[in-house]
Amino acid sequence: MKWTSLRQFVDFLAQKNEIVFIREEVDPILEIAEIADRVMKAEGPALYFEKVKGSPYPLVINLYGSYRRMSWALGVEDLEEHPKRLKELLTTQPPSGFWDKLKMVPKLAEMARATPKTVGKAACQEIVWEEVDLGKLPILKCWPEDGGRFITLPMVITKDPDTGRRNVGLYRMQVLDKTTTAMHWQIHKVGARHFHRYKELKQKIPVAVAIGGDPALTYTATAPLPDQVDEFLFAGYLKGNSVELVDALTVDLQVPASADFILEGYIDPEEAMVDEGPFGDHTGYYTPVEPFPRFHVTKITQRKDPIYLTTVVGIPPMEDKFLGLATERLFLPLVQMTFPEVIDMYLPPEACFHNLCILSIKKSYPGHAQKIMHSLWGMGQMMFCKCFIVVDHDVDVHNMTEVVWRVSNNIDAKRDLVLVEGPVDHLDHAAPRQFVGSKMGIDATRKWKEEGYTREWPRDLIMSEDVKKKVAALWPKLGIPGRKS
Ligand SMILES: Cc1cc2nc3c(=O)[nH]c(=O)nc-3n(C[C@H](O)[C@H](O)[C@H](O)COP(=O)(O)O)c2cc1C
Numbered sequence: 001m002k003w004t005s006l007r008q009f010v011d012f013l014a015q016k017n018e019i020v021f022i023r024e025e026v027d028p029i030l031e032i033a034e035i036a037d038r039v040m041k042a043e044g045p046a047l048y049f050e051k052v053k054g055s056p057y058p059l060v061i062n063l064y065g066s067y068r069r070m071s072w073a074l075g076v077e078d079l080e081e082h083p084k085r086l087k088e089l090l091t092t093q094p095p096s097g098f099w100d101k102l103k104m105v106p107k108l109a110e111m112a113r114a115t116p117k118t119v120g121k122a123a124c125q126e127i128v129w130e131e132v133d134l135g136k137l138p139i140l141k142c143w144p145e146d147g148g149r150f151i152t153l154p155m156v157i158t159k160d161p162d163t164g165r166r167n168v169g170l171y172r173m174q175v176l177d178k179t180t181t182a183m184h185w186q187i188h189k190v191g192a193r194h195f196h197r198y199k200e201l202k203q204k205i206p207v208a209v210a211i212g213g214d215p216a217l218t219y220t221a222t223a224p225l226p227d228q229v230d231e232f233l234f235a236g237y238l239k240g241n242s243v244e245l246v247d248a249l250t251v252d253l254q255v256p257a258s259a260d261f262i263l264e265g266y267i268d269p270e271e272a273m274v275d276e277g278p279f280g281d282h283t284g285y286y287t288p289v290e291p292f293p294r295f296h297v298t299k300i301t302q303r304k305d306p307i308y309l310t311t312v313v314g315i316p317p318m319e320d321k322f323l324g325l326a327t328e329r330l331f332l333p334l335v336q337m338t339f340p341e342v343i344d345m346y347l348p349p350e351a352c353f354h355n356l357c358i359l360s361i362k363k364s365y366p367g368h369a370q371k372i373m374h375s376l377w378g379m380g381q382m383m384f385c386k387c388f389i390v391v392d393h394d395v396d397v398h399n400m401t402e403v404v405w406r407v408s409n410n411i412d413a414k415r416d417l418v419l420v421e422g423p424v425d426h427l428d429h430a431a432p433r434q435f436v437g438s439k440m441g442i443d444a445t446r447k448w449k450e451e452g453y454t455r456e457w458p459r460d461l462i463m464s465e466d467v468k469k470k471v472a473a474l475w476p477k478l479g480i481p482g483r484k485s
């Protein structure tokens with residue numbers, strides 16, 4: 001499963017009965033969003049709209065909207081294959097002897113295969129538009145009070161002016177007119193950092209935006225990778241082969257060869273900011289109007305037979321639940337590399353992921369739960385977490401029945417609540433001031449004597465094994481309906 005185009009993936013989904021082709025003409029203004037929202041809430045199929053009112057291009061939405069499709073998009077049958085492989089890679093000891101070195105070779109080859117490769121000719125440049133007109137694309141207006149139409153799954157490619165290092169981030173783009181959009185890179189994101197650096201240098205920023213292509217690429221643009229890690233390298237690692245890149249036609253950037261559409265252009269940091277929003281956001285609320293830079297599109301290229309890839313965000317759960325789930329699973333081994341005491345991690349989609357994080361840890365010293373909260377508040381986009389709940393290693397963090405039982409029983413509010421202040425997500429509307437607010441941690445682990453708990457911690461209820469066995473043997477004779485054992 002190594003996708004070379006979005007269409008190839010769509011064909012695969014068709015074989016698997018995981019996509020519905022809609023022939024009826026539908027309006028990209030609100031109608032597609034309403035249809036997609038209903039399907040997303042039911043974890044239904046991907047939707048391919050053949051006729052979008054006002055555009056010659058077909059549109060696909062809810063591509064990632066199930067566990068299976070998310071796994072396939074990343075080239076595997078089961079998403080869990082990725083953290084397993086990552087864990088192996090990360091826990092590989094530096095080789096000491098000859099045999100160890102030999103054993104390392106396949107792992108190094110795996111990494112080498114992941115490096116992006118430049119090609120001379122690419123599908124994404126098969127057609128070059130004579131004139132830029134964003135109005136031709138089937139861009140959605142998602143919610144009634146939205147400020148306009150938004151490109152919701154763009155891979156925004158920029159380069160660090162000092163190091164030349166590439167970044168790919170998924171930042172929505174509101175169409176302003178035929179040739180310009182707003183660029184919604186939030187204050188903490190790498191795109192925004194590049195913007196401020198170019199502003200200091202008084203230079204325009206070359207920007208390229210890719211839409212569609214190999215479905216693994218769009219995922220990696222959403223992944224909270226460290227600034228220095230190239231999203232396309234990470235995609236190559238996930239796919240097991242290099243992402244093919246081609247030089248953009250008019251800007252000094254490379255773009256993924258497999259993309260369906262490429263928008264090339266620039267942002268001028270000297271230019272006035274534009275009003276971006278309102279936008280019905282993934283928080284489930286409207287994000288109000290805020291100033292963001294204007295992106296000038298100077299060239300559009302496309303495949304011969306392109307599909308416009310998009311999504312709609314809103315009150316969870318939506319399609320992005322599965323993009324977030326992929327991140328939760330893929331980043332667990334990375335968290336564990338630094339903090340091996342972390343057993344598992346759950347970011348409930350209802351909490352828009354970063355608002356709540358439930359962690360199980362193998363506690364080995366007093367105050368360990370607090371240490372892990374503070375560590376993760378200092379780790380990349382985990383800083384946005386408004387509430388950490390830390391439980392012991394034997395609690396299944398994905399089982400909310402167990403989590404609620406353990407947490408509500410185990411905590412003493414005064415002792416177990418940690419309150420801190422610091423940066424919060426750009427979209428957080430609860431903080432008294434934008435960007436800074438408070439966060440809490442709940443230590444729901446068993447308390448130790450050294451933590452000031454001098455009473456006897458109660459034991460878990462566990463039935464004895466011999467009784468369990470006896471009842472299992474008896475069960476068929478009991479005539480109790482509804483349970484096999
Ligand atoms: C559907 C979707 C839409 C998103 N929209 C935005 C956005 O408009 N602005 C933004 O800064 N981040 C947005 N994000 C989150 C970023 O893509 C994510 O934080 C990513 O890691 C940023 O990459 P960077 O670290 O290279 O900047 C969105 C994520 C998803 C899944």
Ligand SMILES: [Mn+2]
Nearest residue numbers: 167168190227
């Ligand atoms: Mn990045």
